[in-house]
Amino acid sequence: MKIAEVSEKYGISPDTLRYYERIGLLPRVNRSESGVREYTELDLRRVEFIKCMRSAGLPIEVLIDYMQLIEQGDSTIETRKEILIEQRDLLLQRMQQLQKTLDVLNHKIEVYEKIILGKEKQMVQAVVAIEE
Template sequence: MTIAEVSRTYDLSADTLRYYERIGLIPPVHRSAGGIREYDEEDCRWVEFIKCMRGAGLPIESLVEYVALFQQGEETAPARKLLLVEQRQRLAERIEEMQAVLARLDRKIEGYDRLAAAESKLRRSRD
């Protein structure tokens, strides 16, 4: 796939894809004789993985470290797992915080719903 096709498929700009490759967030993409990036299935799996992890809020630095470890080979599997476990814990904590905020918002909305219902009832009793 060309960079334009990957850009459309994963809803990432070509500039973002180039940046991700430049900083090591995705491994170097094979290029044609003319220098055009040619993304294969493995490259696309990396793009999808990084997009997913970034969407979940994982920091770029952690993901760059993960990719660098991956490129060093299987002996880094324990370090990669540890990195992912740590990021998972941080994400779980963020989800808990967001769930608490969501519950608070629900309570506030319910309060406004009760207020609106009481006002409606009062108007009907006046009529």
């Protein structure tokens, strides 16, 4: 698969794919004789994994470390597991924070709705509660 197809398939720009390779996030993709990247199945799985992790905000640095451990073979399995556990725990924390924010947003939206519907009784309170 060539870079444009990969880009299309995963919604990652060719520039970004090349960038990932440059910084060592993706191992060097094989080239055709004329120097054009040819992504293998394995490359695609790596791209998909990176896309997934990045979409949840895992830092590139961490992913580089992780990918390089993979390159180093089975002796790094324990370390890799620890990296993933650490990132999972951070992710859980962030999810809790997003939930809090979601609750606040839902509350505020509800209050706005009340105001708009003109429930006069609640208006004074509501305005005070929301507007600040």
